[in-house]
Amino acid sequence: MQHPFKDYQEFVAEDQPLAPLTWFRLGGPAAYFAKPRSIEEMRGVLNRAHEAGIPSKLLGGGTNVLVREPGVEGLVIHMESPFFSDVTVGEDRIKAGAAVPLTALISQAARSGLAGLEILTGIPGTVGGALRGNAGGRQGAIGPFVSRVTVLDSALELQERERDDLSFVDRGSNLDEPVILSAEFELTPEDPESVVRRMRRIWIVKKENQPYGHQSSGCIFKNPSADISAGALIDQAGLKGTRHGGAEVSDRHANFIIAHPGAKADDVLHLIDQIQQRVWQQFGYELELQLRIW
Template identity: 80%
Template sequence: MQHPFQEFQEFVAEDYPLAPLTWFRIGGPAAYFAKPHTVENLRAVLRRAAEANIPVKMLGGGTNVLVRDQGTDALVVHMDSPFFSDVAIEGETITAGAAVPLTALISQAARAGLAGLEVLTGIPGTVGGALRGNAGSRQGAIGPFVGGVDVLDSSFEVQQRERDDLSFVDRESNLDEPVILSARFELTREEPEAVVRRMRKIWIVKKENQPYGHQSSGLMFKNPSPDISAGALIDQAGLKGTRHGGAEVSDRHANFVIAHPGAKAEDVLHLIDQIQQRVWQQFGYELELQLQVW
């Protein structure tokens, strides 16, 4: 039977493996997978998905996504470089496409002598994902630097969301449109060397407390409150190093689960259940997933 995206064969594939595009490196395929080259491509394929009643999922850097072993019956849209990764600097403003890796955005800002975004050093992923989840750490979050965001709305029209329309709290934003296209960041001038020094300091602290770079891993839970850390609760519950199948609670930071070679998504999901139950029983906190499960 002809599939609903037949006319978009140039940038839509069927039964596409997702594991290599996520940090866990596990999970099944996407029923349909699109890498649009233009906003027009993007619009057309989203319209077709809506007509065919096919759910749509947006994939950025794959840092906070766990794909189930059977995969997903959705259309997965991957806004990739170079088509959605322009960066332009004008004065103290940087405009960046949704597919720009946060690491690239931070380093370009630092080189240009623009301060602010270095608080995000060590946070993986792309601009689009960071905006939607108001990415941040103890040092600060992306929200305060956002001057405006271009989105595709539910009618697939390009809209500009200005600063006054936007709300960023904890690890959430009110950016609920189907697609984030690009964002404008308002920064402050500072000597590049001073910005880079701060980046290095933050990086050193981050690396001491996260799984090793070669490990396939993901951050699991939101902190219950600004002063209560999910990682500390999991650690206090005695779960560091707990293993199920090929999945293990990191012994460096208990809010990360590592997927060892041969791990399955169901192994990670089993650990998630175990962690949630134990933390609830011992401390009365209901840990909410930061990870998206597809």
């Protein structure tokens, strides 16, 4: 059979391992794997996938993705630096490409004396993933700071989504276009030292409560509501430290699963099922995944 991406072989590979690109470091390969270096290459490879009936997925920082053992039967597009990671700082705003790590965006905003995004300190991933999932924590979420998002729409046309057209909910948004390219954030000018100090305080608190030195992802489940924590429910269900194969519910924060050496994606999936069943049986809450399973 002819290679469906023969015209794009300069940046499309076959049978590419995905585990090294995710925080869990688990799972199988992508049948096809693209690293486009421009919007034109992004549009071209997505068009070709559509024509060939090949499903496509976008991979950013890999912080909230678990790849199953067989891998992904389709095209995985990896947005990476430097091609989708420009950052431009203005008087009261900052614009960032979708591949910019959220941590880098927060640091640059703080050092430039722009306040607001520091409440997201300690949240992993890229700007694109953060926007799609309205990343946030107890202090707030990214959504309220967004003034404009540039996307490729379903016809792969470049579109500007303005604030009035955007909707952000708990760990979700209406940004359902195939590709988020960049975003502009409206922030508050403030003394850089004050912003950096606040950022460091939040970081210290986060690190005290999250697992460290292990292979894990971001939080596994969404909180059922603003005042009910998924981690607290899992803890109260007595599941902290529960292990299956090489996967373990973190004993520091129960909404994290750690993959020990030798773990398989199936071990993590087994723990997810176990947690959902136990929390439903004991408390009547149906925990919804924040983690994306490929």
